[in-house]
Structure formats: C-alpha cells, structure tokens
Amino acid sequence: MPNLEQIRDTYNAARDRIDKRIIVCAGTGCIANGSLKVFEAIKNAVVLSGLEVVVTLKAHEDEDAHHDVYMVGSGCQGFCQVGPLVTIEPAGILYGHVKPEDAEEIVAKSIVKDEIIERLLYHDPVTGTGYKGQAEIPFYTKQQRTGLKDCGRVDPLNISEYIAHGGYFAARDAFTKYNSVDLCKLFQDSGLRGRGGGGFPTGLKWEFARREENEKKYIVCNGDEGDPGAFMDRSILEGNPHNVIEGMMIAARAIGADEGYVYVRMEYPLACNRIREAIAKAEEMGILGDNIFGSGQSFRIQVMEGAGAFVCGEETALLASIEGNRGMPNPKPPFPAQKGLFGKPTIINNVETLALVPVVMQKGPEEYRKIGTPKSPGTKTFALTGHVANTGLIEVPFGTTLREVVFEIGGGVLDKDGKINNDAFKAVQIGGPSGGCLTREHLDLPIDFDSLGAAGAMVGSGGMVVMNDSTCMVETARYFMTFTQNESCGKCVPCREGTRQMLEILEDITQGNATEESLVILQDAAETIKLASLCGLGKTAPNPVLSTMRYFRDEYEAHVNAKFCPTKACKALTPISIDPDLCRGCTLCVRVCPVGAITGELKKPHVIDPMICIKCGACIAACKFKAIS
Amino acid sequence: MSAEYAAAQSFNKVIEIVDRYDRSESKIIPILQAVQEEYRYLPQEVMTFIATSLGISPARLYGVATFYSHFSLEPKGKHIVKMCDGTACHVRGSTAVIDAIREKLNLTAKKITTDDMMFTFETVSCLGACGLAPVLVVDDEVHGMTTAEKAIQLIEEIVEKEKENA
Numbered sequence: 001m002p003n004l005e006q007i008r009d010t011y012n013a014a015r016d017r018i019d020k021r022i023i024v025c026a027g028t029g030c031i032a033n034g035s036l037k038v039f040e041a042i043k044n045a046v047v048l049s050g051l052e053v054v055v056t057l058k059a060h061e062d063e064d065a066h067h068d069v070y071m072v073g074s075g076c077q078g079f080c081q082v083g084p085l086v087t088i089e090p091a092g093i094l095y096g097h098v099k100p101e102d103a104e105e106i107v108a109k110s111i112v113k114d115e116i117i118e119r120l121l122y123h124d125p126v127t128g129t130g131y132k133g134q135a136e137i138p139f140y141t142k143q144q145r146t147g148l149k150d151c152g153r154v155d156p157l158n159i160s161e162y163i164a165h166g167g168y169f170a171a172r173d174a175f176t177k178y179n180s181v182d183l184c185k186l187f188q189d190s191g192l193r194g195r196g197g198g199g200f201p202t203g204l205k206w207e208f209a210r211r212e213e214n215e216k217k218y219i220v221c222n223g224d225e226g227d228p229g230a231f232m233d234r235s236i237l238e239g240n241p242h243n244v245i246e247g248m249m250i251a252a253r254a255i256g257a258d259e260g261y262v263y264v265r266m267e268y269p270l271a272c273n274r275i276r277e278a279i280a281k282a283e284e285m286g287i288l289g290d291n292i293f294g295s296g297q298s299f300r301i302q303v304m305e306g307a308g309a310f311v312c313g314e315e316t317a318l319l320a321s322i323e324g325n326r327g328m329p330n331p332k333p334p335f336p337a338q339k340g341l342f343g344k345p346t347i348i349n350n351v352e353t354l355a356l357v358p359v360v361m362q363k364g365p366e367e368y369r370k371i372g373t374p375k376s377p378g379t380k381t382f383a384l385t386g387h388v389a390n391t392g393l394i395e396v397p398f399g400t401t402l403r404e405v406v407f408e409i410g411g412g413v414l415d416k417d418g419k420i421n422n423d424a425f426k427a428v429q430i431g432g433p434s435g436g437c438l439t440r441e442h443l444d445l446p447i448d449f450d451s452l453g454a455a456g457a458m459v460g461s462g463g464m465v466v467m468n469d470s471t472c473m474v475e476t477a478r479y480f481m482t483f484t485q486n487e488s489c490g491k492c493v494p495c496r497e498g499t500r501q502m503l504e505i506l507e508d509i510t511q512g513n514a515t516e517e518s519l520v521i522l523q524d525a526a527e528t529i530k531l532a533s534l535c536g537l538g539k540t541a542p543n544p545v546l547s548t549m550r551y552f553r554d555e556y557e558a559h560v561n562a563k564f565c566p567t568k569a570c571k572a573l574t575p576i577s578i579d580p581d582l583c584r585g586c587t588l589c590v591r592v593c594p595v596g597a598i599t600g601e602l603k604k605p606h607v608i609d610p611m612i613c614i615k616c617g618a619c620i621a622a623c624k625f626k627a628i629s
Numbered sequence: 630m631s632a633e634y635a636a637a638q639s640f641n642k643v644i645e646i647v648d649r650y651d652r653s654e655s656k657i658i659p660i661l662q663a664v665q666e667e668y669r670y671l672p673q674e675v676m677t678f679i680a681t682s683l684g685i686s687p688a689r690l691y692g693v694a695t696f697y698s699h700f701s702l703e704p705k706g707k708h709i710v711k712m713c714d715g716t717a718c719h720v721r722g723s724t725a726v727i728d729a730i731r732e733k734l735n736l737t738a739k740k741i742t743t744d745d746m747m748f749t750f751e752t753v754s755c756l757g758a759c760g761l762a763p764v765l766v767v768d769d770e771v772h773g774m775t776t777a778e779k780a781i782q783l784i785e786e787i788v789e790k791e792k793e794n795a
Contacts, residue, residue, distance in 0.1 A: 029760045032771035080760025228715030231757035266662070266699055267756055269769070307658050307697035310754065324657035326696040342655075385717035385759040392760045429716060463759075465716045479719055483754060489696075 001294055002285050004163055004172060011164040014057055018070045020111050022046075025085040025152060027076030027238055028231075028270055029392075034100070035084035039073055041100035042086070045107040046071070056158065069111060075239015075274075077152030078393040079139055082122055092133040095120035125389055125411065126420055139390045142409045144371070146379050147355045148395045151239035156274050159281045162242040168287055170361035171249040175295040180210050183254040190365035191377040192357070196222055196313075196350030197434065197460045197536070199376070199449035202357075205347060208337035209255040212345040217257040219248050220341065220348040223264040223271065224318060226310035227432030228483065229463030232381040233351035235393050237264065237271035240355070241278035245288070245301065247354030250361060252299045255347055260301040263318055266308060276303050310487035314535045315348040317489065328491045329535035350461075352381060372398035376448035386465035387414045387424070396447075402428060403443040406466055416470035424468040427551070431460025433480045433487075434540030436547025437473070456547045458540070472569035473552040474559050478506040480544040484537065495538030498529035502545060509556065510570040512563040519556055523549060572615055580605035582627035589619035589628060642667055643675055647682050654683055657693050661700055670701045706742045706749035708787055711766040712780075715755030718763035726763055727752060729777035733784055747791065748784070 015021075024030075024039040046053045051068035077085045082096030088110050095106065098120060109115040121130040122137050131137040145151075154161045162168070174183060187203030194200045209217060221244060225233040237244060248260050262279075264272045279301050282288040290298040304322055311317045312327040319341045321327040340346025349357075356378060360368050369377045376398040382405065385391045389411035396405060406413065407422060415424035427437040436457035438445070445451055449459050467476070485499040505522045508514040526542035526549075533539045549556055558564050565573035578589070578598075585603040597613040600606030608619070608628075620628045646663045650656035660679060665671055671694055680687040694700045712730065714723050731737060734748050742749045758764045761773025767783050 028756075028771060029758050029773070032758055032761055032764070032773045080758070083760075225757065226754065228719075228755035229717045229759055230755070231759055234757040267753065304659070305662060306699075307662065308699035309697050321658065322655070324653075324655040324693065326692055328696075383717075383759055385762060386720050391717075391762075432716065463716065465720060465759075467720055471720055476720075479716070487754075 002168075002287055004168055007160050008164045008166075011057070011160040015070070015164070017066045018054075018057070019068050021070045021072065021089040022111070023072045023074045023077075023087040023089065023153065025075075025077045025083060025087075026073035027080070027083075027152070027235060028268075029076065029080035030083035030085060031270075033083045033097075035098075036073075037100045038084045038086065038098050038103065039071065041103035042106060043071055045103040046111065048104075049107050049112060051107075051111070056155075057161070072155045074152050074154065075156045076235035076393055078148065078235075079122075079137075079390065080392040081390050086120075087133070091116075092135055094122065094131075094133040094137065096122050139392070139394075139409055139411065142396070142404060143394050144379055144397050145395045146359050146371070147236070147243075147352060148239075148381060148393070149359075150243070151236060154240060156239055156241055157277050157281065159242060159278070159285055159287075162240070166362065167242055167358070168246055170358040171246045171253075171287070172293045173361060174250045174253045175293040175297065178253070180254050180256055183250065184210050186365055187254065187357075187360065190360045190368045191375075192353070192360055192368070193376060193378075193449060194350055195352035195356070195380065195462070197431070197458065199459060202349065202353055205337060205349075206251065206254045208335065209257075209345045209347045212338055214345050216259070216342075216344045217255055218341045218344055218346040219251045219255070219257045219260040220315075220318065220322070220346055221248055221260065221262040221351060221354055222313065222315065222318060222348050223262055223268075223275075223351045224306050224313040225265060225268075225351070225461060226313045226487075227434070227461045227463050229385055229429070229432055229465045230383045230461040232383055232393055232462055234265075234268045234271050236351050236355050236381075237262075237268070237275050241271075241275045242282065243355045243358060244275065244351055245278060245282055247349070247357035248301060249288070249292070249299055250357050251347055251349060251354065253295075253297065255345070256297075257347070258298045258300070260299065261322055261341070262301060262303045263312070263322060264303065264305055266305045272303060272305055279303065309489070310483075311489045311535070311537050314537055317535065318348065319346065326489070328489045329537070331534060352462075373446065373448045375450055380447075380459065380462060382462045382464045384410050384464050384466070386429075387468040387471070388412070388466040389414060389420050398448040399446040401444050401446055402438055405447070405464065406443075410466065413466060413468055415468055424470075425466070426469045426471055427467045427473065429465040429467060429476065429544070430463065431458040431543070432463045433484050434458060434536070434543055435460045435463075436543050437476075437551055439551045456543070456550055458543070470567050470569070472510075472565055472567040473548040473555050474506070474509055474565070475569045477545045477548045478503070478510055481506050481541070484541040488537065488541070492532075492534040492538060494529045494532035495534065495541065498525055498533075499538070499541055501525050502529070502542065506545070509559045510565070511572045512559070512570075514560045516560060519549070519560060571617070574615075575610045576608055576613055576615055576617075576620065576628060578606050578608055579627045579629070582625050584625055584627075586624070588622050588624065592618045592622040594618060640675075640678060643678055644682070647679060652683055654685055657683070657690065658697070661690075661694055665700060670704045673702075676702075703742070704746065706746050707791075708748050708768055709766075710748060710750045710768075710784065711753050711756075712750070712775075713754075713756045713758070713762070713764040713766070714752045715759060715762075717759035718755075721762040723752075723763040723775075726765065726775055726777050726780050730780050730784065733781050747788075 053069045054067040086095040134140040184207040192202045309327045317327040317329040336346040381395045412420040413425040415421040481503045490496045568574040583605040680690040765772045765775040
C-alpha cells in the first residue's frame, strides 16, 4: 500500500532543495503557439549559464541532491490568448507570448538574478499597466479556481507532485473511512451537480447505482467533449489527469464498481496520452489495482478513444460506442444506473464533475456548499472565447454575473476591427448547439443552472462564445443547425427529419427565399422536435433557434421581410456596391458580370444596379483594386 | 514476390491488430482505429477480412465504420489539413480560410482529396483550442489565429518540400 505521507514529505523535501522553478505551459493551445520550442530553448539557456537543471523531480532522490532549476511542462494555465506562458516560481512571475529567442534573457535576468523583464509581462490592453503574475492579473484574480487549482501548476505526469499537493488522500479516505452509503450521502449533502450539461445531482445518481444489487458495476468518465467552443475537459485531462482518476476512484467506492472507462474524443490526442500515462503510473504505485488501500476492493481503468461522433456525448450513445456499436442513444428508462454498460449498473460522470469530486471530499460538504448559490453550489469552468479581449479557460463560483465574466475577467468585448469596445457587445452564446443566447438584458443575471434555464439558455458544458454586433444571429442559428443536423444519428424521426427541415428553412432565410410563414413553420418545427426527440441531442437542438428568435426577432424579420441582413454577414442579403474612391474604371467587372448589372464609363467609377445584380460575386473576385464589396 | 504473398504479408499486420484486441466484437472501434492508422483508410478487402476474423457480418462492421466520422472508406491524401469550424473559430472567421484553402487546392465540401492524392482537406467541429481561434491543423501540427494568407502559405510550403523530395 503506498504511503502517501511519506511520498508527500520526501517530494516536498526534494522541492525545497530547488532554487527556482520554471513552468512552461504545454497545453494544446500553448503548444500550437510553440511552447515546446520555448521549453527546450530555456532549458538549453539554463545549462549554458552554468546552472544545473532537472526536468523530472523524483521524490526518492538522495537527500543531499540539490538542483538550481526545476523545469515543468504543465497543462493548460488557462490564459491561452497570451500563450506560450512561462511562470517562474517562487517569484510568481508570469511571462506571455514568450519566444525561443527570449530564453537567454529570461535566464540571465529572472533566473540568475531576480529581475523582471517588463516587456514580457502581461499588459492591460487599455491602460497599458503591466502585471507581474497570476496574483495580480485581473483575468486570474477575479476567478476562483478549485477544480482547476493545480491544472497548469503541476507536472501532469508526476504522480508524486500530485500527492504532494494533497492528491489521493481523499481517495484513501473514501476507501478506508467511508462505506458506500456514507459516501453517497456525503455527495448528496454537498449539492454537487453534474457539470456535463444536465446538472443532475451527482450524489443522487450514485445512490441509484449503489442500490442496485449486482456484482459488476462500471464507472465511466465522459470525456467526449463535442460541444464546439468548450475545452475544459481537454484541459483537465491534459493538465491534471490524476485528479480525474481520483474522482473515478471515489465514485467507484460509492457505488461498488471495479472497472472504469475514460471515453475521450480522438480529436484530443494529448489528453488521451496523458490520461493513459497517468493510469499506468497510478497502477505502478499500487493506487489503482487490487485491494485498494487495504479495502479489499479492486478498481481498474481503461481508456477508449472516440471516433468522431458528437452524439456519443449522450450517455446511452456513449455506452453503445464502448460496446462496439454505432453510437446511437437508447430510450430511458432503464437508466444506465440500473442497466448500463454491458447491461450492468453504470455511472457516467463528466470529466469536470469527477475532477471536483476530490475537492468536495477535501473541503467537506458544508464548506463546499458555502461556494456558489444555494441550488448550484461550487464553481464552474467556462471556456471564454469569441469576440472578447482575454480568451481562455476560467473558473468562477456559480452566481457570478455575465458582466463580471465578460467585462472583468474577459477584459471587454472586441469590435469588428479587433478593438476593445464594450458597446459592441451583442450576445453570449452559452451551452453550444444545445444552448442559447444571453443578451445585454442578462448581463447582471447571476449564472447558475436554474437562472440560465429560465432565460432559455443552459450552462451546458460551459462553452461561452462572446459575439459582437457584427455577428448575424440568424446566421449563427443556421450554423448551429448545420452542426446538429450533421451530427444527428438518424435513429428517431423528429431529430433526423426535423433538423433537416429547420436547416432548410434557415438557409432560405439567409438566402432571402423565406416568407412570413417560414418563421411560423420554423417555430412550430422547433417546438415539436424539442418535445418528440429521443435523446438530449434532439431535445436541445432547436434551442439556438428558439433563443435567437426570442431575443433577436427583429433580425429574423429583417431577413424575411426586407431581405436585408443588418450585420451584412449573409452575403446573399447584402447589396454589392463599388467604392467610387477605389474604382479605376478598368471595365473588368463589366465584362465578367453575367447579367449586365454594372455600368460606367472607362476610367470613371462604375455602379451596380441592385435590381439586376444576382450577387454571384464574380465582380468581387475579378476586381484588381478591391473596390467591390 | 507473388501478389498472394504480398496480400498475406499485408494481412499479417491486420491479424496482429485483431489479436491485440482478443478478436473481441466490443473492440471494433479500437480495431478500426488501429487499422486506419496503418493504411490511412479502411480498404474494402481489409474490412471483409476483419469481419470474418471477428465472426461478424461485414454489414455490422460497415455499420460502425460509416457511423463515425473519423473512419474513411476512401483513401486519404498524404497530407491531412483540418480546419476547425467550431463556434469560436466560426465567429472569428474560419469560413474565409476554408474557402481560400478549397480554392487553392481545387476542392469542395464533397470532394476532399486532391487528384494527385497529396492533400485531404476536412473541416472539424471543434479541436478544443478555441482560445486561439481560428485553428488550422496541418499533419497534426496545430496553428492558431490562422488567416487565409497564412493557410495558403503553409500549403505552399508543403508543395515546395514535396517538389524538392520528388
């Protein structure tokens, strides 16, 4: 049995013998910005400066071993916008947009000496104020990180470091101090609700599976994060995979399961590898396997990669996929808690929920309930993206308002020229293709499961896409419908045929072929699909349309009645015109226009007759002076 | 080397894969993933071979292979270019990049592989790198904040490299 205290203490002692620690973000976002090259460059620069560097800190090293610098490639630090991110501890300096060329200067100034390199700090885009590190940057200070606490701080693959930060102690308590009844009760008392979208009470779900008498039960971690615009599950799996494993262990104890699956999208190769490696390390250390912490209970975890089907995020479809079938959902009941994977009682929890499970145990249910709102305790991570100054992964307590998220943490809205201009705010799309829009009137609404539901949106998986006033809401609704129509598995008629009809109507609207009646049919179809579909995908597919119709009815009407797109996003509804200042009168456009809509004299600005123009775009492509738009 | 010998050689790899998963029907998806990794697509004769070795009908196997978007029954190009069209990328202008790449490679939404089998261009719904939208993936390398010009440049670099190697 692993002695957690001993691992923690020897690791901490080894860490205390280190002078400086350099954390380079190695999440998908920062890697895309070149963070691995930055890591190598800094490492080489440290060596060149004559200091000694270590990249894997082992807990069981010699007691007199001393290292000058410990370098860590961490998981996502959240502030993807300014990546690659480099943090230097213990000084707590955070550098952004670091390039390999900066490595020497960083080592010479911030490692050898304790100087700060002003130009690499994060500067507020409006005031220009430079901030030293996470402790000062508004993007971080307005957040409350519990589930993401260690994500981006620890080496994701160093199990000793995870233990040194208090990891696996909660799992040990679960296996040695609690029985399954008490554990289910503890989680019901904590009020923890599923973070994958539904918001179902986690403890209650476990209780249903616990009551089933069956010698085989499963825990499944749902990492099939398909909602476009959400990436918290990826970040957690990449940044702190042991956290998810520990959550699964506690869940396994609560219901009496001995086998677990982690189902990850294949689009997340790094997450797949990290969770696989973490499982191997935990098995090696004897944390996973037989007779866990002397309890007599075994628990093993397998990783399954998805194969690119959004519907597999729905729990019954996900189980079908693990069983090797087409990922199609099945009617509930029976619920998976009664009859799930291979017909056995199965609990499916989302990655973020499982990552919060050890947190709840560490804090205790009473303390945990103090965070957030009475009906939605705790924190929620959101992927903040779109037209906002600071994009990235954030974690805030439930009850935080949209205004705080967008304008304070997000740093404001970007207008169509990419400048911060809060008047350009139009809407926040939340909950992806199952969610809806929140508008200016919701800015002061405290965000929780119930308030968003009432506003016609949903917390969903937590993708928050900010949209400015150049975004056409009809086009956005069409975009989401294309997505759900494409991902509909085809099993039930309302979803398969209904989403197709809705998409065709939306295309008519954006092409200028719709009538007043189209809107009536659209609304009617949306409500029918919502009621009649088999699974969550179909039941929520109409939400983006219903929500935009509710809050942006005038935009739909402009498209339908005036055949005009107010944001000029729908090409077919935007009149093409020639800028007289740029036009040189070369007559090229006149020659390519198939309908003869363009007239003008040689070497004088030409004009397009909108009544004849069919908006084919041939003139735009032909114009050498970019005068036509 | 006879044609039969070559075929048997190539099936050796498939046998190794199905054996690795104990020829278990519930492991169809990992098996197909491993086979596709090997061949870059799922050739018809290999599909029939897998179905026989798992003791299931080819229809059952094709049912799974056609359901998931990751599986391809058509050969793919040497270089795979993927453009993310998730919400964050979409609102930050992925459409313009998609149009530019399709024009450059002479492809459409239906025709995704170039005639010389050099490029396959796909759109994907979300790569989870939304903080860097819009995102382009060229041969598993992620490029953030892509513009049409940057995308075309990346493709031209590959074309140049291929010419040098040819």
